[in-house]
Amino acid sequence: MKIIHLSAECYPIAKVGGLADVVGALPKYQNNSDISSQVIMPFYDIKFTKENTFSSVFEAVLTLGEKTYKYRILTLKSKSLDFDIFFVDVPDLIFKEYVYSFDDTERFLAFQIAALDWMLTWEKLPGIIHCHDHHTGLVPFMLQESFKYKAFRKTPNILTIHNAQYQGWFSHDKVNLIPAFNFNNVGLLDWGGTINPLAAAIKCAWRVTTVSPSYMEEMKVSANGLESLLSSESDKCVGILNGIDWKVWNPETDNYIEKTYNEKTIVSGKKANKKQLCDTFNLDINKPLFAFIGRLVGEKGSDLFPEAFKVALQNPNISILLLGSGNKETEEQLETLKKDFGGQYNAFIGYDEKLSHIIYAGADFLLMPSRVEPCGLNQMYALRYGTIPIVRSIGGLKDTVTDISEENGFGICHDNVTVSEITDAIERGASLYENQTKFKKIRTQIMKIDHSWDASAKQYINLYKSIN
């Protein structure tokens, strides 16, 4: 069976967040004797596309409303990935230096139309079309409703929601950009008076998955306006926890870090990596190091960091290091904090994949006080690198981290996203660090937790088979 993943991001080509990690890993773990899993994504003007060479496998013209655009389907010349990948190159629309921006409606619609037009020319249609997030959310609708895609009516499709906060809304004025369909069914596109690609996908997809069982339940209560839709469609919805790519996230083989290590060499390994990190960021290796890596947005609770760090750093025996970018005001506040707490606090405002690996390896604790966390990959990377997660119990964080107060607990959990709960959790971490025997025992224990993709990839395959 051939599975086609459609996604705006895929690691290592284009990564803005966790969506890329999942789409860059899941196909690898799905490819086996009877499944061939491939990815189709947009072709952006970014580092990866500059540094690699591509060949064209198909050329045509697509129609977007009243306009037409030339496009090509490209593939990588080298076989450097563990799965086949194809790129939709629409030079006039998609080939930009960014993944997301103000013109997403036209760009991602062109991407979806080109991908479907190309697949229509195949001798054999795919077994499953697997769509990820709202950028590919109009595909299930078009497969079901657009006249030109009639041949796909029996092709099963799946939507995976990585984050229901973003839905791809656009005005009904642009409805003519969508290939013609029976207008009596325009309601399938609508949610709250506007065209909502994520809602349309939830209505039309054969199955809807999200990235953790808890988030599936939480969305029925809080999903940025889609709660009642998710409740009414719940029979076709399921939560499947993400895995992590052990080929990329493995402290034993990680080329980015100072010293590789495993459960047996964790003490010397973590020490060497922490030393390098502390030397680089002018921090004290003897103090517990609390880190954050991620997008600086409300969902991650990062707006509370300036205040929470100010309070937490009153304890002179802790250090904090942050890697992230996003909200400009938060970025500035986090930069300013460096002046008051030099030697105890530092931040790198920006995006740096290599540095993220170095931090997972060198930090003692990883902070994730998320307001919303569909799955969260960072806590699983942290576990793999023997870094203790400090999380707000929500979504996938709730499903993957057990508090140290419970039997076999290994993390620090809090219930609410407030300055005081974040700082209390940091203090609990500092106390745990003082008990070095317990601290080291937990670090070794968490490295052994298996969050590899094998189990989750199988769950997806079972789901595909149930509808194919």
Ligand SMILES: Nc1ncnc2c1ncn2[C@@H]1O[C@H](COP(=O)(O)OP(=O)(O)O[C@H]2O[C@H](CO)[C@@H](O)[C@H](O)[C@H]2O)[C@@H](O)[C@H]1O
């Ligand atoms: N400044 C920076 N520099 C370097 N690396 C950085 C970085 N900022 C973030 N990253 C990296 O980006 C990824 C973030 O993944 P997450 O799953 O935590 O979040 P995201 O909210 O993007 O994903 C959404 O989709 C994923 C996948 O389904 C869900 O796990 C998640 O809950 C959902 O919100 C990690 O690999 C992290 O290391």
